[in-house]
Amino acid sequence: MTFSSHERSNILKEMASQELDVLVIGGGITGAGIALDASVRGLHTGVIEMQDFAAGTSSRSTKLVHGGLRYLKQFEVKLVAEVGKERAIVYENAPHVTTPEWMLLPLYKGGTFGKFTTSIGLRVYDFLAGVKHSERRSMLSKKQTLEKEPLLDPNGLKGGGYYVEYRTDDARLTIEVMKEAAIKGAKAVNYAKAVDLIYNGDHKLIGMKVIDQLTNKSYRIYAKKIVNATGPWVDTLREKDHSKNNKYLHLTKGIHIVIDGERFPMKQAIYFDTTNGDKRMIFAIPRDGKVYIGTTDTTYTDDPINPRMTAEDRDYLLDAINGMFPSAKLTPSDVESSWAGVRPLxxxxxxxxxxxxxxxxxxxxxxxxxxxAGGKLTGYRKMAERVVDLVVSKLEQETGTHYPASTTKKVKLSGGHVNGSAHFPNYIEEKVKEGVNLGLSSDQSEALVRRYGSNIESLYDIIRTDINEAQNYQLPLDIYATIKYSIEHEMVAKPVDYFNRRTGSTLFSIEWAKKWKLPIIDYMADVFKWDDDKKHSYTLELEKAFEEAVEPEGKQTKEELLSKVE
Structure with a gap:
């Protein structure tokens, strides 16, 4: 099955043409994981997502496939053990979207963690999470801690704990899982909204009425089993099904801010206590010349489709950073971009x-x-396994068909076919040389290989054959290759899909995104044959995304203020 934007309508028609074994509502990391597990086991599987893939919570996390050290403090031993082991599986199956990140836990007088309890806690964490020997924790003196991160406040510092987390690109992890599910036979479509539930005479759920949000065409898709994996919207679907009960969601919002690395030159990822006495902890993580900081944790009652950073959220994180790093003196003007996500707890x-x-x-x-419902990014594979176990047990009871157990622990994700994580550095070196021979710089080549893994072959094929077209749109070869690949292999349908989720540039390279938005939109408009109105609408949508990444919610734009004056 292809995973091209050009095939969206055809895939929807195919889903509607015959009964599926399982239809998954929701194209975030949980829905993608379920689609992969189900298709690997031989189930005829479909996925519909009302926005773009990963547009909800799955592109708005702290971007860590982490072992959950904080949950050990809450005695969530089973959760720590499961997600700790799962992060190593994700790394092995997709090293191009998962990177070990050494984390420093500074220990202060009167802080959440004492030196002795931290040493014991990290040792237990290593054991529960199955941490390999080379990544096990170590305890640092005050001097060693300041050598790791000189910007830390030395006053009251007693030392530090040093341990490994795994950094990821959550949106790209989601899309790689979904692409692998499609390779295994799943049919998945974005911008397809479930609007009505279809029941038989026995009040059993047998299908969904679905509207293509891009064409407004309606489809009726039938399935033996239907899975609600809609994250913050699971209760909305349960209400439609009249099955919401005393177990329901509590939505909380977490925001992150991005600071330029020259303005805040951190050397080391840090997990630290806030200094305001609320007993919460914050991450500050260097990434590609930037530092991102998060997260908040506040009850959220608004529409979860587009949560925003408020000035209060932003100032909370700035105060946390300035409290722990007194020399930083960060102000709101230092915030280059932000994102907000809703946790469906x-x-x-x-x-x-x-x-x-x-x-x-x-x-x-x-x-x-x-x-x-619930769960964490890190645990997506086990969550999917449990869901599909239930699906197949019901199908076996009803049809007598036997299905195998889950094997996704050993399934490489799209882009992860690089002979394992240990070989990935050699693979990068080899493919960088190939890219340089095609006319790319070594930096351009390395960035592409790290993002796309073994799918780099497809991008290099584009570069080999489409040099003239790239020049026609005044796009550098590497950028042209990524936008064409994202349309033909990652179901990008709108400019905002490419900038927000396929590249993450709205978050981490917003000036780059603004520089290249017009030629990329011109290319997309020609490929999709958009009329002027549609092109204008999608351009405004992207510009709004750029503005919302920078400005706090509630702040009026100059245009809005001028219109009121007029």
Whole structure:
């Protein structure tokens, strides 16, 4: 099955032409994981997503496939053990979107963690998470801690813990899982919204009415089993199914801000206590010449489709940084961009947002709707396995067909076919040389290989054959290759898909994004044959995304202020 934007309508028609074994509603990391597990086991699988893939929570996380050290503090031993082991599996199956990141935990007098308890805690963490020997924790003296990160406040510093997390690109991880599911036979379409549930005479759920958000065409898609993996919207679908009960979602919002590395020259990723006494902890992580900082954790009651940073959110993180790094003296003008995400947690009476468990839970309604709620990015594969186990157990009872157990632990993700994580550095070196021979710089080549892994072959094929077309749009070869590849192999349908989720440039390279937006939009307009109105609409949508990444929610633009004056 192709995964091209040009095939969206055809894929929807195919889904509607015959009954599926399982239809997954939701194209975030959980839905993608379910699609991969189900298709690997031989189930005829479909996925619909009302926005772009990963447009919700799955592109708005702290971008860590992490072992959950903070959950050890809350005695979530089972959760720590599971996600700790899962991050190593993700790294092995997709080293191009997962990178080991040494994390420094500075220990201060009166802080959350003492030196002895941290040493024991990290040792237990290493054991539960199955951390390999080369990545096990070490304890540092005050001098060693300041050598790792000189910007830390030395006052009251007692030392530090040093341990490994795994940094990821959450949106790209999601898209690689979905692409691999498509390779294995799943049919997946973005911008396809489930608007009505279809029941048989016994009030059993047998299908969904779906509207293509780009063409406004309607489809009726039938499936033996339907899975609700819609993240913050799972209760909305359960309400339609009349199956929402005393287990329901508690949405919390987390925001992140991005600072230029020259303005805040951190050497080392840090996980640290806030200095305002609220007993929360914050990450500050260098990435590609920037530093991103997060996250907040506040109850959220608005529409989850487009959460925003508020000035209060931003100032909370700036105060946290300035409290721990006194020389930084960061101000709101130093914030280059931001993102906000909504966590779909399962409500627990009397607990604050930070105290609510990140565990997942499966609900089965009387109509047969299967809902997966809660959970974490890191645990997506095990969550998917549990959901598909339930799906196949129901199918086996009803049809007598036997399905195999999950094997996704050993399934390489799209782009991950590089002979394992240990070989990936050699693969990068080899492919960088190939890129230089094609006319790219070594930096351009390395950036492409690190982002696309073994899919670099497809991008190099584009570069070999389309040099003239790249020149026609005044696009550098590497940029042209990524936009053409994203349309033909990653179902990019709008400019905002490319800039926000396929490249992450709205978050981490917003000036680059602004520089190249017009030639990229020109190219996309020609490829998709957009009329002037559609091209203008998509351009405005992208510009709004750029503005919302920078400006806090509620701040009026100059244009809005001028219109009021007029």
């Amino acid at each position: 399962i409500h627990e009476e009397g607990k604050s947002p930070s105290e609510i468990s990140r565990k997942d839970e499966i609900f089965l309604s009387d109509s047969g709707l299967i809902t997966i």
